[in-house]
Amino acid sequence: MQSSSNWGIIATWRMAYEGISESAQMLAEDQDSTRAALHAVTRVEDYPYYKSVGYGGLPNECGEVELDAAFMNGDTLAVGALAGVKDLANPVLVAEALSRERFNSFMVGEGAREWALRQGFEEKPMLTERAQQHYVKRRRETIDRGLSPYAGHDTVGVIALDQQRKMSVATSTSGLFMKRPGRVGDSPVSGSGFYADSHIGAATATGLGEDLMKGCISYEIVRRMGDGLSAQQAADSAVWDLEQRLLERYGRAGDLSLVCMNNRGEFGVATNIDNFSFSVATATHPSTIYLAWREGKRTHYREADQEWLDAYQDRITAVVS
């Protein structure tokens, strides 16, 4: 396939910004989209102050960090995923290794962990003192008062398009905060948390996995791009339609936030929350953090200003009390 000077990378949340900025440089230098996507996700996994992914991720209701991750190669459609895994430094790298397996490419729990360790992936105690403090605080504020503890499920999902027109998508999360041990969300579920087809584009989700899985939303967005919709139209229309179906049929709808990109590097975003941040860079678009919200059926976004960025940094590093 002919090379193009086009490339792009987009990710859920502000937390992916540093990673995608570095990965953008890799893509500009004609590196592979798999490497770029994995680099951006591992940067988030490794950073202790992001409390919904990897090291420093918040624990389940028993105080243990259980991680989910996935990888999809948009050229071959190969998928690798793992879920409910403890104490692995970089689950997304294990997911990518699993995507190269013909069989047993989605693995969970202790079996997944043992396989990863046999392959030489790094073991790492993933519960930080800070995450432990958040856990204690959250229990006190919710369960001890008879309130629902479920909140905080901010998956990192990264889509990369390289100059060879190959697309890759990768996800990583510690899942719904205060989840039951063994709970799995959409992040390792093909078609719900992610989907990539280099002939069309890719999408990835964050929000309430239980609801995202009711609509195979990432697959549906890619499909609509394949039908000729722009990335933005595909994202907005699919998220709107899923939310309406959930409200009519299930009686309520959780948080649904998606980013997508087509294989020309055009991106889209859709959310049903007020303040969904995402990070994007392309050959023609410098690395930027945006804040997205919805008005009517359409998602709008603006560049995050310094005030917002400063408040964010203060919030994630504040003393937990």
Add this chain to the structure above:
Amino acid sequence: MQSSSNWGIIATWRMAYEGISESAQMLAEDQDSTRAALHAVTRVEDYPYYKSVGYGGLPNECGEVELDAAFMNGDTLAVGALAGVKDLANPVLVAEALSRERFNSFMVGEGAREWALRQGFEEKPMLTERAQQHYVKRRRETIDRGLSPYAGHDTVGVIALDQQRKMSVATSTSGLFMKRPGRVGDSPVSGSGFYADSHIGAATATGLGEDLMKGCISYEIVRRMGDGLSAQQAADSAVWDLEQRLLERYGRAGDLSLVCMNNRGEFGVATNIDNFSFSVATATHPSTIYLAWREGKRTHYREADQEWLDAYQDRITAVVS
């Protein structure tokens, strides 16, 4: 919604025949599609001679039976699923219970098992002496000779349509035979192993989960029925398209077999293997076992004759040697 005298039930494989025949009677008496689907699946889970589902299911490479199951309510789109779970008598009943949870509705491993036991679901050692014999034989014939051991992944999937026009779908499997501990296939994965929307129809899959998950095939079949295709056209076209994509992009395609039904009780079947059996009954169609195969792009099927049925019974009850 107005009641109709229409109803239907369809399932993957001959093994579901006794169950769907009883469930057909329930549907004829205006019972709910959830009850009908669960009844049919538990009949298969409980029968010791079906070596790919429930009690008597074949173990993983370490000799342990690990079960996957799911349930989807086509009215509400609620999904419940569990994966990699040991020694629960009826995983599909746990999946249905999980579908009634707002959060934590997909659970894996020990966490899923502990939740199920706390809810009062029955513990049961699921490895039979016969399955153990199969395991030893298979190791001898494959791994000991340096051959790939992967075969035998015959998931039961049941779709039911009741007279209130509610559709339900349920799956249960012990997964790919000789799988690694922790391996999960398509059966608990929404959109891949199953999907149901009472406004349209439902679909469920059996075959190589790793490949079925690359295409969200059950979701895609339901979607095509929603676009106006007949159940048969939707199944045949979607399975053909996925197989072509896999061959072109991934270089090979595993077994892909699907059944589907629309909300008028019209059914469809598609397979890329030579001898896929399925079981179906509707208000206008007596309970029947069919054998399906593909010619060109179309799946054909004929009623299983006595000779085939006798040979099947002999095979599943034969002494393992």
